Amino acid sequence: MKFKLKLIGVFLLTTLVFSACETGIKGQIAEEEIKHAMREQQDAWNQGDIDGFMSFYLESEDINFVTSKGLVKGHSTLLSRYKKSYPNRESMGELEFDFLDFKSLDSGSALLVGKWTLYRENDAPGGYFSLVWKKTSEGWKIIHDHTS
Numbered sequence: 001m002k003f004k005l006k007l008i009g010v011f012l013l014t015t016l017v018f019s020a021c022e023t024g025i026k027g028q029i030a031e032e033e034i035k036h037a038m039r040e041q042q043d044a045w046n047q048g049d050i051d052g053f054m055s056f057y058l059e060s061e062d063i064n065f066v067t068s069k070g071l072v073k074g075h076s077t078l079l080s081r082y083k084k085s086y087p088n089r090e091s092m093g094e095l096e097f098d099f100l101d102f103k104s105l106d107s108g109s110a111l112l113v114g115k116w117t118l119y120r121e122n123d124a125p126g127g128y129f130s131l132v133w134k135k136t137s138e139g140w141k142i143i144h145d146h147t148s
Contacts, residue, residue, distance in 0.1 A: 027104035034112055034133050034140050038097050045095040050086065054079050058134060058141035066146040093120035100128075108135040109143075116147070 037056055044052030054075070057063055061074035065081075072078050086092045101113040110133045117126035132144035 027110075030104055030110050030133075030135070030140070031102045034102070034110055035099055037133075037140050038099070038112070038114075042095050042097050045092060048089040048092055050079070050082050050092075054082065056140075056142055057145070058136065058143050060143075063142065064144045066144075068148055090121070093118045093124075095119075105132075109133060110140075 041056045065072040098115040103111045129147040134143045
């Protein structure tokens with residue numbers, strides 16, 4: 001009887017270890033995929049492609065974008081806001097992201113915290129962001145953006 005209990009204990013412990021390893025590997029893959037998406041988003045911005053930049057947001061009116069000025073809801077509203085705020089290539093400058101922290105929330109969502117800097121001819125505004133990403137059939141998409 002004691003042998004069976006030890007055997008069951010070893011089996012459960014082994015299962016937990018392998019499960020933790022698999023979760024860790026999936027989290028690392030998610031982190032790599034999301035950071036790659038952020039680099040592509042940065043490249044789109046730096047090519048003056050706001051539509052390409054916005055393609056990394058879930059195309060839904062349920063997404064949120066929070067700034068110091070308040071809450072913006074919806075993909076189309078956010079796209080319009082970006083196009084109005086950055087009407088030409090000069091106003092867009094060169095965007096750079098720095099990644100500070102990543103947390104896998106579950107197998108289909110993650111949180112990325114980072115810093116952004118916009119290098120323009122006469123200034124270099126910047127701040128911080130926290131993005132909630134969701135895994136979709138089209139890849140990882142931003143569903144919540146809090147930028148300051």
